[in-house]
Amino acid sequence: MSSALSVERLTKRFGDVVAVDDLSFSVEPGQVCGLLGPNGAGKTTTVRILLGLVHASGGEAFLLGERARSGAEVLRRTGVLVEQPAFVPHLSGLRNLEFYWRSGNEDWPPPNLDTALSIAGLGGAIQRKVKTYSQGMRQRLGIAQSLLRKPELLILDEPTNGLDPGEMREVRRSLKSLAGEGITVLISSHLLAEVEQVCSHVVVMDKGRLVTRGSVTDIMAATTGVYIEVDDVGRARGVIERLPGVRSIVDDPPGLSLELNGLPRPELVAALVGAGVGVSTVATRNRLEEAFLGLFDSEAGPIE
Amino acid sequence: MIAVELVKQLRRLRTWIAFGFLVGVPVVAGIANKLNPGESGDGEGPPFAVATTASGLNHALASLGFQSVFFLVIVVALFGGETIAGEANWGTLRYLLVRPVARRRLLLTKLLVAFVFATAATFAVTFSGLASGIALFGWKPLQGPLIFTTSQGEALYGLTLSTIYVVGAMLPVLTFGLMLSTMTDIPAGAIGGAFGLSIVSQILDAITGLGPIRYALPTHYTTAWINLFFPIDDPFEMVRGTMLHLVYALVFLGVALWWFQRKDVLS
Numbered sequence: 001m002s003s004a005l006s007v008e009r010l011t012k013r014f015g016d017v018v019a020v021d022d023l024s025f026s027v028e029p030g031q032v033c034g035l036l037g038p039n040g041a042g043k044t045t046t047v048r049i050l051l052g053l054v055h056a057s058g059g060e061a062f063l064l065g066e067r068a069r070s071g072a073e074v075l076r077r078t079g080v081l082v083e084q085p086a087f088v089p090h091l092s093g094l095r096n097l098e099f100y101w102r103s104g105n106e107d108w109p110p111p112n113l114d115t116a117l118s119i120a121g122l123g124g125a126i127q128r129k130v131k132t133y134s135q136g137m138r139q140r141l142g143i144a145q146s147l148l149r150k151p152e153l154l155i156l157d158e159p160t161n162g163l164d165p166g167e168m169r170e171v172r173r174s175l176k177s178l179a180g181e182g183i184t185v186l187i188s189s190h191l192l193a194e195v196e197q198v199c200s201h202v203v204v205m206d207k208g209r210l211v212t213r214g215s216v217t218d219i220m221a222a223t224t225g226v227y228i229e230v231d232d233v234g235r236a237r238g239v240i241e242r243l244p245g246v247r248s249i250v251d252d253p254p255g256l257s258l259e260l261n262g263l264p265r266p267e268l269v270a271a272l273v274g275a276g277v278g279v280s281t282v283a284t285r286n287r288l289e290e291a292f293l294g295l296f297d298s299e300a301g302p303i304e
Numbered sequence: 305m306i307a308v309e310l311v312k313q314l315r316r317l318r319t320w321i322a323f324g325f326l327v328g329v330p331v332v333a334g335i336a337n338k339l340n341p342g343e344s345g346d347g348e349g350p351p352f353a354v355a356t357t358a359s360g361l362n363h364a365l366a367s368l369g370f371q372s373v374f375f376l377v378i379v380v381a382l383f384g385g386e387t388i389a390g391e392a393n394w395g396t397l398r399y400l401l402v403r404p405v406a407r408r409r410l411l412l413t414k415l416l417v418a419f420v421f422a423t424a425a426t427f428a429v430t431f432s433g434l435a436s437g438i439a440l441f442g443w444k445p446l447q448g449p450l451i452f453t454t455s456q457g458e459a460l461y462g463l464t465l466s467t468i469y470v471v472g473a474m475l476p477v478l479t480f481g482l483m484l485s486t487m488t489d490i491p492a493g494a495i496g497g498a499f500g501l502s503i504v505s506q507i508l509d510a511i512t513g514l515g516p517i518r519y520a521l522p523t524h525y526t527t528a529w530i531n532l533f534f535p536i537d538d539p540f541e542m543v544r545g546t547m548l549h550l551v552y553a554l555v556f557l558g559v560a561l562w563w564f565q566r567k568d569v570l571s
Contacts, residue, residue: 014568048398048568048569048570051398051401051402052401052402052404053398053401053402053568053569053570054568054569054570055566055568070401070404070406070407070565071401071404071405071406071407072404073404075402075403075404076403076404078402080399080402082398082399082402083395083398084395086394086395086396086398086399087394087396088312088394088396089394090315090316090317091312091315099308099311099312100399100400100403102305102307102308103305103308103400103403103405104403104404104405105305145399
């Protein structure tokens with residue numbers, strides 16, 4: 001079976017600036033993939049190339065097996081929220097959805113309108129002009145717009161931006177539900193906790209290049225973050241600083257956060273106890289955020 | 305798609321304000337001339353402005369003549385310059401393109417809708433001038449020196465042809481605005497650029513030292529329609545004008561299509 005989405009040796013230059021540099025990755029059908037990276041990593045440019053908004057300088061991109069290009073028919077099978085939702089401000093929310101749908105030469109109403117409106121949850125406000133909407137309302141309307149037809153592929157850029165915690169939870173629940181129905185989802189997000197909750201896989205970019213990719217479980221398992229609580233933090237720090245295989249030590253009251261670099265955790269505990277330090281807590285920090293930061297820290301080299 | 309774009313423009317306040325000015329200026333000018341006939345400019349200016357208070361038809365021609373070199377140009381520049389840049393400014397351009405709407409189709413649809421509004425705007429000027437002129441100065445034949453039309457019907461026919469010609473004369477401004485609109489995400493820049501084209505062309509056209517170069521300027525033949533009402537040396541001026549306007553429009557449209565197809569949409 002071919003990938004739902006793939007890029008092969010993708011490159012994009014804006015003058016002298018290389019925004020995407022020889023990038024290759026794929027997302028398989030049914031996966032919910034997070035596209036991660038710091039600001040300027042090239043995530044949005046990659047998404048725009050996939051959608052045919054930006055022309056690649058080299059390489060190729062494919063959506064549902066078809067080459068990505070401007071106006072590609074495959075986009076009809078793709079739901080999109082790119083950067084921020086955008087609407088004609090002097091028209092109502094519903095009229096915006098209608099005009100968006102009709103601009104594709106398709107009859108109104110679309111097949112999935114009720115579900116989309118239910119996800120938007122705007123109630124009577126759907127009849128109000130969009131210029132009166134809050135950021136969260138626009139965001140929800142944008143998600144609804146991307147779901148007017150049940151898509152085979154959903155590409156969402158910061159889907160919970162501007163939403164309150166309750167709305168975020170609803171959107172995540174909707175995304176999980178869509179993923180459960182077999183829809184492939186690519187989410188570009190800065191919210192690592194969100195990606196951890198929603199995504200099955202991640203692609204991590206930095207400076208236009210691929211840093212790593214894989215399942216969220218595998219990437220989190222590779223994390224080497226450890227949190228300890230001891231009866232004497234100062235003494236513990238002194239002991240740990242003399243141990244080989246420790247990349248970093250950070251005060252994290254009431255304990256210490258460590259980044260191990262080859263030192264097994266039992267040996268760490270043994271060394272502390274042997275030095276007369278009482279250890280009350282040892283916890284693995286296998287959060288995606290730790291793994292993500294670890295990836296970039298390791299690129300920069302050991303932290304002393 | 306065309307219906308969607310038409311409704312989108314019709315529901316904009318700025319569209320109605322623009323039409324309000326186009327319709328209102330001939331009415332206000334007519335009332336002013338009626339109240340102060342001594343200061344109406346009768347006997348001065350271009351031929352169609354002579355004896356503006358003599359008949360409703362005179363007033364209609366004067367309205368079309370004066371508006372077609374300034375205010376109508378602003379409105380047409382507005383319709384042309386807002387096409388793509390307006391969508392980019394709202395951020396909706398990227399959503400139209402991923403709907404997907406093919407870039408060529410989007411541009412041509414936008415041009416068609418802008419052309420419809422430019423045509424409506426030009427006829428609004430004529431209609432307003434004629435209606436207010438008849439109400440204020442009566443339904444009488446054209447009057448003034450050298451005018452060779454004989455009846456109101458003949459003058460009305462000439463006025464209709466003149467309006468159609470002015471629509472064509474607006475094409476360079478409309479398509480230049482469209483072209484600039486593909487190059488910027490700021491509608492005001494594209495609108496100002498399109499209006500600027502007309503102003504610069506009119507200034508250059510006034511410099512007689514430029515000789516035959518003036519004949520290639522996009523506004524040189526804008527008022528050639530007055531030849532329908534006055535004896536002239538060159539009966540083909542309107543034909544040359546129409547050809548020139550079409551050439552400019554095709555060149556600007558060609559550049560717009562070429563540019564828009566290759567543009568990276570970052571808005």
